[in-house]
Amino acid sequence: MNLLNGKSAIITGASSGIGLASARLMAKNGASVVVAARRQAELDLLVAEILAAGGKAIALAGDVRDEGYARALVELCIDQFGGLNVAFNNAGILGNMGDTPEISLSGWQETIEVNLTGAFLGAKHQIPAMQKSGAGSVIFTSSFVGYTAGMPGMAPYAASKAGLVGLTQSLAAEFGPSGIRINALLPGGTDTPMGQVVACTPETISFVNNLHALKRQATPEEIAQSALYLASDMSSYVTGTAMLVDGGVSINHT
Numbered sequence: 001m002n003l004l005n006g007k008s009a010i011i012t013g014a015s016s017g018i019g020l021a022s023a024r025l026m027a028k029n030g031a032s033v034v035v036a037a038r039r040q041a042e043l044d045l046l047v048a049e050i051l052a053a054g055g056k057a058i059a060l061a062g063d064v065r066d067e068g069y070a071r072a073l074v075e076l077c078i079d080q081f082g083g084l085n086v087a088f089n090n091a092g093i094l095g096n097m098g099d100t101p102e103i104s105l106s107g108w109q110e111t112i113e114v115n116l117t118g119a120f121l122g123a124k125h126q127i128p129a130m131q132k133s134g135a136g137s138v139i140f141t142s143s144f145v146g147y148t149a150g151m152p153g154m155a156p157y158a159a160s161k162a163g164l165v166g167l168t169q170s171l172a173a174e175f176g177p178s179g180i181r182i183n184a185l186l187p188g189g190t191d192t193p194m195g196q197v198v199a200c201t202p203e204t205i206s207f208v209n210n211l212h213a214l215k216r217q218a219t220p221e222e223i224a225q226s227a228l229y230l231a232s233d234m235s236s237y238v239t240g241t242a243m244l245v246d247g248g249v250s251i252n253h254t
Contacts, residue, residue: 002030003232008081010034010073012064012122013091015042017192018141021220022088022227027055029228032081035059036073037091056081064091064118067125074125084129086231089119090141094194095156108156115160120167123182127175135179138171139230140164142184147242148250165242172240181239183230188246189217213248 009026013019015037023035027050035043035057043059050057058080062069077084092115096107119140130136142165145151146158165184172182189195189208195217198204209216226245229235244250 002028003228003234004086005030007085007231008032008034008077008083009086009088009231010036010077010084010122010126011088011090012036012073012118013141014046014059015039017194018187018190018220018223018227019088019090020046021224022090023057024050025221025224025228026086026088026231027057028053029232031086031231032056033058034073034077034080036064036069037061038063064089064122065113067121070118070121070125073122074129078129083133084126084136085133086137086139087122087126087130088139088141088227088231089122089126090139090227091118092141092160092194094154094197095160097153097157099153100155103156111156112160112163115157116163116167119164123167123171127171127178127180130180131175131178136181137231137235138180138182139227140168140182140184142168142186142242144186144188144244144246144250147186148244148246168242169240176239181230181235183235183238183240184242185223185227185230186242186244186246187218187223188212188244188249190220190223191217192220211249211252212246213252213254216247218245218247 009031014035040061047057095111143161146162168184
C-alpha cells in the first residue's frame with residue numbers, strides 16, 4: 001500500500017540518519033520528495049537511488065538557518081511537483097555539549113538556530129503552501145531529551161528540542177482550521193551518525209541501550225516508519241502531539 005501516492009514532501013536533514021531513511025520510505029510509498037541537507041554529494045546519491053527505484057526526487061543543498069533556503073525548498077517543490085503536502089523538518093545537531101557554565105554563547109546560539117529556528121523558518125514557508133492545497137502535515141524531529149528526561153551536559157540541545165514541542169502545539173492550534181496537522185516526533189536513542197557521537201564505545205553503547213525498556217537503540221528505519229504514519233492519512237486525526245517513539249526510555253527504571 002502506497003500511503004503517500006499523489007503527495008509531495010520536503011525532508012530536511014536527508015543526507016543521513018533518520019532523514020535519509022525517511023526520504024527513502026516516503027518515496028517508496030509514492031511521495032515525490034524534495035531532499036534537503038548541507039551536503040550536495042550525499043543528496044545527489046540519494047536522488048539517484050530513488051530515481052533508480054522508480055520514485056520521484058530532487059535535491060537542493062543549503063543551511064536551514066537561512067530563510068531564503070526555506071523559501072527556495074517550497075518553491076522548488078511547487079515548481080517540480082505541483083504543490084506541497086508534507087514537510088518533515090528533521091535537520092538538527094547535537095551542538096555544544098558539556099558543563100553548562102563552559103558552553104559558549106555562540107555554541108548555544110548555533111544549536112538553537114539549527115534545531116529550533118531552522119524548523120520555524122521551514123514551517124513559516126511550508127504552511128502557506130499547504131493552505132493553498134487545503135491540507136497538509138508538518139512534522140518536527142524533537143527528542144525525549146528535554147521532554148521526559150534531563151541529560152547532563154546537553155542544555156542547548158534539550159532547550160532546542162523542548163522548544164519544538166511548544167512550537168508544535170502553537171502551530172497545531174493556529175492552523176488546525178486550515179486542515180494542517182502539526183506534530184513532533186520524539187525518538188529515543190537511534191543508531192545514526194549523530195547518535196554515534198554519544199554512543200561511541202562498547203561501554204557507552206551498552207549504557208545507552210540499557211536506558212531503554214527494549215534494551216536497544218532504534219534503527220533509523222524504525223523512526224522513519226513513525227514519520228510516515230504522521231505524514232500519511234493514517235494519522236488524519238492526530239495533531240499537536242509530542243509522539244514518543246523511544247523504545248520505552250521515558251518509562252524505564254531498570
